[in-house]
Amino acid sequence: MNIRITAFALLLSACPFAPALAKAPMMADADGAATHEYGPISNHSLAELARGIENGYFFSEQIVQAYLERISDIDDAGPKLNAVIATFPDALDQARAMDAEIKAGKYRGPLHGIPILLKDNIEAKGDLPTTAGSLALKDNITQRDASIVARLREAGAVILGKTNLSEWANIRSDNSTSGWSAVGGLTKNPHALDRNTCGSSAGSGAAMAAGLAAATVGTETNGSITCPSSVNGVVGFKPTVGLVSRTHIVPISHTQDTSGPMTKTVMDAAIMLTVMAGSDSQDPATKEADTWRGDYTNGLSTSDLKNIRIGILRDQVTGGDTLNRLFEIRIAQMKAAGAVIVDIENSEGGLDDNIDRDEGTLLFGELKYDMADYLQSLPAGLVPHKTLADLIAFNRANADSELQFFDQSGFDRAEATNMSRQDLQKLADSLTGRVNDHLNRLLVTYNVDVLVQPTNGPAWLTTLGDGDDFSGPSASSLAAIAGAPHLTVPMGEVDGLPVGISFTGARWHDHQVLKIGYAYEQIAKALVTPRYDKSIGTAKTE
Numbered sequence: 194m195n196i197r198i199t200a201f202a203l204l205l206s207a208c209p210f211a212p213a214l215a216k217a218p219m220m221a222d223a224d225g226a227a228t229h230e231y232g233p234i235s236n237h238s239l240a241e242l243a244r245g246i247e248n249g250y251f252f253s254e255q256i257v258q259a260y261l262e263r264i265s266d267i268d269d270a271g272p273k274l275n276a277v278i279a280t281f282p283d284a285l286d287q288a289r290a291m292d293a294e295i296k297a298g299k300y301r302g303p304l305h306g307i308p309i310l311l312k313d314n315i316e317a318k319g320d321l322p323t324t325a326g327s328l329a330l331k332d333n334i335t336q337r338d339a340s341i342v343a344r345l346r347e348a349g350a351v352i353l354g355k356t357n358l359s360e361w362a363n364i365r366s367d368n369s370t371s372g373w374s375a376v377g378g379l380t381k382n383p384h385a386l387d388r389n390t391c392g393s394s395a396g397s398g399a400a401m402a403a404g405l406a407a408a409t410v411g412t413e414t415n416g417s418i419t420c421p422s423s424v425n426g427v428v429g430f431k432p433t434v435g436l437v438s439r440t441h442i443v444p445i446s447h448t449q450d451t452s453g454p455m456t457k458t459v460m461d462a463a464i465m466l467t468v469m470a471g472s473d474s475q476d477p478a479t480k481e482a483d484t485w486r487g488d489y490t491n492g493l494s495t496s497d498l499k500n501i502r503i504g505i506l507r508d509q510v511t512g513g514d515t516l517n518r519l520f521e522i523r524i525a526q527m528k529a530a531g532a533v534i535v536d537i538e539n540s541e542g543g544l545d546d547n548i549d550r551d552e553g554t555l556l557f558g559e560l561k562y563d564m565a566d567y568l569q570s571l572p573a574g575l576v577p578h579k580t581l582a583d584l585i586a587f588n589r590a591n592a593d594s595e596l597q598f599f600d601q602s603g604f605d606r607a608e609a610t611n612m613s614r615q616d617l618q619k620l621a622d623s624l625t626g627r628v629n630d631h632l633n634r635l636l637v638t639y640n641v642d643v644l645v646q647p648t649n650g651p652a653w654l655t656t657l658g659d660g661d662d663f664s665g666p667s668a669s670s671l672a673a674i675a676g677a678p679h680l681t682v683p684m685g686e687v688d689g690l691p692v693g694i695s696f697t698g699a700r701w702h703d704h705q706v707l708k709i710g711y712a713y714e715q716i717a718k719a720l721v722t723p724r725y726d727k728s729i730g731t732a733k734t735e
C-alpha cells in the first residue's frame with residue numbers, strides 16, 4: 194500500500210466527518226497502488242481539507258507531502274502529464290510553519306495550510322523563475338510576490354509550485370498548440386492523454402483535474418481559464434476585470450487580463466476569490482475592487498435557483514447532438530429546481546461586425562507596450578530582454594527550442610503595431626463599452642440574471658505543430674471583452690470527455706454568478722473523474 198495515502202487515510206479515519214468526506218471504494222492510485230477505502234487525497238475538495246485543518250484532524254505538512262508525492266507519481270512518472278513545471282523547495286517548510294501557527298492557536302481562515310499551484314506567468318517569491326513557458330525568462334527569479342500571491346500567503350496558503358501553460362499565454366503564434374511550452378513541454382489531458390488541455394492555463398486545468406493541489410490559479414485574456422477548466426472537467430472562474438490585481442503577472446493586455454481560481458468545486462472557487470479579490474494601488478483597474486469584494490462563500494445554497502431567470506443563448510448551442518442533449522438535461526434540471534428558463538434566439542443581434550477585428554488590434558497592440566513595461570520592471574541583471582523585439586530576436590536565435598513546433602506570428606503582428614498608447618486606450622474604451630452594453634442589453638431586454646450556454650466542445654486530439662482544432666461553441670468572448678464574470682462548471686461528459694456549462698453575468702455581479710453556479714452544481718453533480726486513458730476507449734495508463 195502506498196505509504197503516503199495510508200498516512201492521509203489515517204488522518205481521515207480520525208476525523209468525525211470522514212464518512213461524509215470519503216465515500217470512494219477501494220481503488221487504484223495513479224501509480225497502480227491500492228489505496229485505503231477513503232480514497233486518495235484527490236477525492237477531497239479544498240473546503241473539506243480546510244475543515245479538517247481547522248478542527249485539528251489534518252495537518253498541512255502531511256497534506257503537502259501527499260500532493261508532492263502525487264505530483265511525482267502522476268505528473269513526473271506514470272501518465273507524465275507535464276502539468277507542473279516545478280515545486281518550491283520550501284513547500285514543506287511553509288506547511289510546517291502553518292501547522293505551528295495552528296498549534297499556537299492562530300488560524301488564518303480556510304486557506305490556512307492549503308497547497309496552491311500557480312500558473313507560471315504569476316510571480317512568487319522563492320527559488321523558481323517565472324517563465325511564461327519561455328526559455329527567455331528561465332532566470333526570471335524576481336523574489337517578488339504577485340499581489341494575489343501576497344494575499345494568498347497572508348491567508349495561510351502554501352505556494353506549492355508552478356504549472357505549465359501555453360507559452361506566452363498562447364499569444365506568440367496564430368498557429369500554436371495549446372498546452373505546449375519550451376520550458377514545460379506538452380501538457381496532457383488526464384481524461385485521455387492524447388487529447389488537448391486547451392490554453393493557456395493548460396497546466397492549471399490538468400493539475401486540478403488530476404488532484405495535484407487543493408486549488409490552482411490561472412489567468413485569462415479570452416478563454417484561458419474557462420476553456421482549460423471545461424475540457425479538463427473542473428470549475429473555472431474568470432472574475433470581473435479589475436476585481437483581482439494583475440501586478441507582477443506576465444501580461445498580454447491590461448484591458449482584458451485577469452487571474453482567477455480553477456478548482457474542484459464552486460465553493461472552493463468562492464473561497465479562493467474571497468482572498469484574491471481586492472484593490473491594489475499598483476493596478477489602477479482595481480480601484481473599485483474593495484467596494485465590490487466580499488465573502489463570496491456567503492449565501493451559497495441549493496435553493497439559489499428558485500425564481501432565478503436564466504437566459505439560454507440558443508444560437509450558441511452548436512456543439513453537436515450529444516453535447517446539445519446533455520445541455521438540455523442540465524437546463525431541465527435547473528427548471529425543475531425552480532429556475533425560470535428564457536430562450537434567447539439571437540444573442541448577437543445588434544452587435545457590430547468589427548468586434549473580432551478590434552479585439553485583435555487591441556490585444557496585439559497592448560501586448561507590445563505591456564510586455565515592455567513588464568520586462569523593464571524586472572529586477573536588474575535577471576533578464577536581458579527589455580522589449581517585445583528583444584523576445585522576437587531571442588526566439589530566432591533559439592529557433593531549435595522555441596520555434597520547433599510553431600512560429601511567432603503573433604509576436605510579429607504585435608511588434609508591427611503603429612498605434613500609440615493613447616489610440617489603443619480609445620479603442621479599448623470603445624470596444625469594452627460596446628460589448629458591455631450589448632451584454633447588459635441582453636440581460637435587461639430578456640429580464641434575466643445570467644446568460645447560459647455550453648462552455649466549449651470536448652477536448653480535441655493534440656497534433657503538436659498543427660495548431661488547435663477547437664470543437665463546438667465557445668462561451669468566452671462576450672465576458673472576456675466586456676470584462677464581465679464568467680463561471681464554467683462541469684456539465685458531464687461527451688464521448689468520455691468532460692464538458693462544461695457557462696454562466697455569464699453583469700460586471701461586478703461575481704457573487705451572483707457564483708451563487709447560481711453553486712446551486713446548479715449541487716443538482717447536476719456532473720464531475721467527471723479522470724481515467725488517464727492513453728486514448729478514449731483504451732485501458733488506463735499505469
